[in-house]
Amino acid sequence: MxxxxxxxxxxxxxxxxxxxxxxxxxxxxxxxxxxxxxxxxxxxxxxxxxxxxxxxxxxxxxxxxxxxxxxxxxxxxxxxxxxxxxxxxxxxxxxxxxxxxxxxxxxxxxxxxxxxxxxxxxxxxxxxxxxxxxxxxxxTNKHKSRFIVKVGEHIKSIATGDILYFFSRDKASYCHTREGKNYILDHPLEKLEGMLDPQMFFRINRKYIISHESFTDIISYSNSRLRIVLQGIDDEDVIVSRDRVNDFKVWLDT
Structure with missing residues (x-):
């Protein structure tokens, strides 16, 4: 064939x-x-x-x-x-x-x-x-409501509503859940962005896609940028890039 x-x-x-x-x-x-x-x-x-x-x-x-x-x-x-x-x-x-x-x-x-x-x-x-x-x-108008992940030899289904944010690290993509756990995903952030409801999630930079409930603080940063303090991760690089700040503020208000 x-x-x-x-x-x-x-x-x-x-x-x-x-x-x-x-x-x-x-x-x-x-x-x-x-x-x-x-x-x-x-x-x-x-x-x-x-x-x-x-x-x-x-x-x-x-x-x-x-x-x-x-x-x-x-x-x-x-x-x-x-x-x-x-x-x-x-x-x-x-x-x-x-x-x-x-x-x-x-x-x-x-x-x-x-x-x-x-x-x-x-x-x-x-x-x-x-x-x-x-x-x-x-x-075409359906946003993804669940993600399938592997946990060792097991398969786990995670509701999108239980995910606080998505991030990339070492050329791999992960989701961080309300339980404080990270799971590796099969898709890059570029693809995940198109699967998610834009009212629930916002891509702040090339490394992070966050939800409304994912952060504990937003801090003014240099060059008119914003720094986000996310739950469960210690990363100083969680920055809303300057060209996304206005869109991010609109998203926060929706």
Whole structure:
């Protein structure tokens, strides 16, 4: 099978390619694409057409559903996503398959087997794409309500409302909960920012996204900036950058 992967997180794309080759040694990954723009360009210029596409919902430069608005996608799609269970119901209702990150080997095999059955039954691909569009409308305005994290060998689901702030450290992203615990996340802050309700969370700088309940003090700082004293962390670098101060004050007042 000829496969196209549209995924902006390199580790996730590499893992998916590895699982595909484990599923079938004859699988061919035509390309790995990291953005809406590059995907549109690829479909315009590609000679080889994929038989199956794996597509992350939220890419670095937008929602992957935008691709369908610009080009005809020539193959069935299996989405990879970090959206919560409520949003995923859109896919089930519309008979569109999905894989919840981190991708499980057995679930991947089941999704591919489902695709094979659809191909064998000669399902109308145009109808399937219409169903994707319908799912898009249900998903694009949905903010993430839970995050799945790993705790050793265990999986834990954390409600977004229980998270005080998100931060990056040593090229990894974490959330800090009301219980005072930190959990590593699969997404960079750039991607997390788009998943969160902007009324609940504000990105103060490149290292922190905070909630209204995350801080104990706000202090005037040099060059018209603000320093935030966060709960559970001793970091002098929690600074609202000067170009974000006005927006931050508006956010505080909402």
């Amino acid at each position: 000829r496969v196209l992967i549209i995924e902006d997180e390199r580790p996730a794309a590499a893992r998916l390619e590895k699982l595909l080759l484990e599923y079938s040694a004859s699988a061919i990954v035509l390309d790995k694409i990291d953005s809406v723009k590059n995907a549109i360009n690829w479909f315009h210029s590609a000679v080889d057409k994929p038989e199956l596409i794996f597509m992350d919902i939220q890419l670095a430069d937008g929602i992957s559903f935008e691709i369908f608005e610009h080009v005809e996608v020539p193959a069935p799609v299996i989405f990879t996503t970090a959206f919560d269970e409520y949003a995923l119901k859109a896919f089930k209702v519309n008979s569109i398959d999905y894989l919840l990150k981190p991708i499980d080997e057995e679930e991947l095999a089941d999704a591919i087997d489902k695709w094979k059955n659809l191909v064998d039954s000669k399902v109308d691909e145009h109808k399937a794409l219409d169903q994707i569009s319908s799912a898009m409308n249900m998903l």
